[in-house]
Amino acid sequence: MEQKLQLPHWARDYRFTGTLRPTLLSPRRTVPTSIRQPDYAQHPAGVCTHEQNERNKPPHIRCYTDEEINGEVGLRHVCQMGREILDIAGKAVRVGVTTDELDRIVHEATLERDCYPSPLNYYRFPKSVCTSVNEVICHGIPDHRELCDGDIVNLDISAYNRGGYHGDLNETFLVGNVDAEGQKLVKTAFDCLATALELVRPGTLYRDLGAAIERKAKETQCSVVRTYCGHGIGHELFHTIPNIPHYGKNKAKGVMKVGHVFTIEPMINLGTSGDKTWQDDWTAVTTDGKRSAQFEHTLVVTETGYDLLTKRKDEPVMTWKPELLQR
Numbered sequence: 001m002e003q004k005l006q007l008p009h010w011a012r013d014y015r016f017t018g019t020l021r022p023t024l025l026s027p028r029r030t031v032p033t034s035i036r037q038p039d040y041a042q043h044p045a046g047v048c049t050h051e052q053n054e055r056n057k058p059p060h061i062r063c064y065t066d067e068e069i070n071g072e073v074g075l076r077h078v079c080q081m082g083r084e085i086l087d088i089a090g091k092a093v094r095v096g097v098t099t100d101e102l103d104r105i106v107h108e109a110t111l112e113r114d115c116y117p118s119p120l121n122y123y124r125f126p127k128s129v130c131t132s133v134n135e136v137i138c139h140g141i142p143d144h145r146e147l148c149d150g151d152i153v154n155l156d157i158s159a160y161n162r163g164g165y166h167g168d169l170n171e172t173f174l175v176g177n178v179d180a181e182g183q184k185l186v187k188t189a190f191d192c193l194a195t196a197l198e199l200v201r202p203g204t205l206y207r208d209l210g211a212a213i214e215r216k217a218k219e220t221q222c223s224v225v226r227t228y229c230g231h232g233i234g235h236e237l238f239h240t241i242p243n244i245p246h247y248g249k250n251k252a253k254g255v256m257k258v259g260h261v262f263t264i265e266p267m268i269n270l271g272t273s274g275d276k277t278w279q280d281d282w283t284a285v286t287t288d289g290k291r292s293a294q295f296e297h298t299l300v301v302t303e304t305g306y307d308l309l310t311k312r313k314d315e316p317v318m319t320w321k322p323e324l325l326q327r
Contacts, residue, residue: 003024004023004024004026004144005023005024005144005145006023006024007021007022007023008022008023008024008025008280010278010279010280011278011279014278014279016285016289017135017276017285017286017287017288017289018134018135018285018286018289018290019134019135019289020133020134020135020136020145020285021145022141022143022145022278022280022283023143023144023145024143024144025100025126025127025141025142025143026100026103026143026144028120028121028126028127029103029104029107029120029127029128031111031116031117031120032111035111035114035115035116036116036160036161036162036164037116037160038116038118038122038160038164038166038236038238039236040121040122040123041116041120041121042121043121045123045124046121046122046123046124046125047123048122048123048236048237048238050236050237051237051238051239051240054237054240054241059241059253060241061232061241061242061254061257061260062232062234062240062259062260062261063257063258063259063260064234064235064259064260064261064300065259068165068234068235069259069261069300069309071163072163073161073162073163073165074163074165075165075167075234075261075298075300075309076309077161077163077165078115078159078160078161078163078165078166078167079167079169079298079309079310080167080309080310081110081113081115081159081161081167082157082158082159082167082168082169082298082310083169083310083311083312083313084109084113085106085109085110085113085157085159086155086157086169086170086171087312088105088106088109089102089105089106089109089129089155089157090155090171090173090324090325090327092105093147093153093155093173093175093327094147094175094327095146095147095148095149095175095176095327096146096147097146097147098142098143098144098145098146098147099131099133099140099142099143099145099147099153100142100143100144102129102131102142102155103127103128103129103131103142106128106129106155106157107120107128107129110128110159113159113161114161114162115159115160115161115162116159116160116161117129117158117159117160118158118159118160118166118168118238119156119158122238124281125139125141125282126141127141127142129142129155129156129157130154130155130156130170131153131154131155131156132153132154132156132283132292132294133145133147133151133152133153133154134151134152134153134291134292135285135286135289135290135291135292136154136283136284136285136292137225137228137267137269137275137284137285137286137292137294138154138156138228138267138284138292138294139156139282139283139284140154140282140283141280141282141283147175148175148176149175149176149177150175150176150177150178150179150182151175151176151178152172152173152174152175152178152182152185152186152291152293153172153173153175154170154171154172154173154293154294155170155171155173156168156169156170156294156296157169157170158238160238163235164235164236165234165235166233166234166236166237166238167233167298167309167310168233168238168263168265168296168298168310169263169296169297169298169310170265170294170295170296171295171296171325172186172189172293172294172295172325173325173326173327174186174322174325174326174327175327176327181270181291182291183322184220184222185220185222185268185269185270185291185292185293186293186325187220187320187322188216188217188219188220188222188268188293189266189267189268189293189294189295190295190318190320191216191320192213192216192217192224192246192266192268192295193213193264193265193266193295193296193297193318194318194320195212195213195215195216196209196212196213196246196264196266197264197297197299197306197308197317197318198212199212200256200264200299200301200305200306201256201301201304201305201306202256202257202258202301202303203255203256204255204256205252205254205255205256206242206243206244206252206253206254206255206256207245207250207251207252207253209230209244209245209246209252209264210224210244210245210246210247210248210249210250210252211247211248211249213246213247213266214246214247214248215248217266217268222268222269222270223268223269223271223272223273224246224247224266224267224268224269224273225246225266225267225268225269225273225275225292226245226246226247226273227275227284228265228267228275228284229243229244229245229246229252230243230244230245230246230262230263230264230265230266230296231243231244231262231263232260232261232262233261233262233263233298234261241253241254242254242260242262244262244263244264246264246265246266246267247273256301257301258301258302258303259300259301260300260301261298261299261300261301261309262298262299263296263297263298263299264296264297264299265294265295265296265297266294266295267292267293267294268292268293268294269286269290269291269292270286270290270291270292271286271288271289271290272286272287272288272290274286274287274288275287295318296310297309297310297311297318298310312324
């Protein structure tokens with residue numbers, strides 16, 4: 001175990017912004033050939049050619065049909081699978097569990113549902129889930145570090161089903177005795193997403209979501225990360241237009257229409273909004289080392305508002321239930 005906890009080579013002289021440190025990684029987990037895999041799964045650089053091709057076309061936000069959303073292996077199916085996977089992984093969060101163990105649980109739960117874990121080899125991401133602890137904003141790589149009493153950890157689940165659709169969601173969990181500031185942060189991140197969802201309906205400008213999110217964050221003296229956005233998602237496309245910044249005075253393009261499918265996922269910091277990426281090329285952390293939290297849903301615009309495709313069971317509108325996040 002002591003060898004597993006060694007710093008990777010790149011980290012030995014690295015200037016970290018906070019107290020979290022990476023460890024060595026376990027081997028990449030395998031996926032049976034019976035599982036449908038996205039085009040990047042076996043690409044040496046993890047390139048998604050569908051996304052590359054999409055960028056070379058005139059920008060057009062796709063409107064998904066009822067069959068594409070509600071078909072047997074459509075968007076709703078993969079999003080419901082993602083919800084099940086997140087609920088399973090969330091129940092495994094506790095003091096002493098490693099994020100590598102959470103990755104194993106996510107990987108196996110995804111395969112059991114005849115799905116592929118979308119993060120795996122996406123532009124060479126090495127694991128099946130993103131686990132972002134404390135000052136990690138997003139894209140944390142699961143490793144052999146054990147979760148400690150007082151940590152917060154975000155589990156970002158993405159799945160790809162036999163129909164060729166991606167679904168994406170995440171939640172932040174409280175590990176053991178989290179201090180008042182940490183609890184405030186997690187509640188604020190939840191409220192920021194819920195506030196944005198209230199604006200979703202046909203005719204809303206995508207750029208308007210960011211101002212509402214930023215106002216909500218400032219109510220508790222928190223800040224909004226500007227580098228990472230919500231995004232379109234769907235058939236063979238893990239990330240596509242529309243891009244949805246979570247801060248005010250942004251220049252996002254597009255107007256919501258029935259059938260648009262996208263994520264909203266504001267990343268909220270206790271300190272400043274700045275971010276920095278570790279030399280593993282993935283882990284984004286706060287520049288001041290203070291904690292960050294996030295919640296995410298995939299949704300579809302409807303005639304009267306929206307439908308949360310990744311919702312909790314019997315919870316069509318986000319409802320704050322801290323007991324579901326406390327571990």
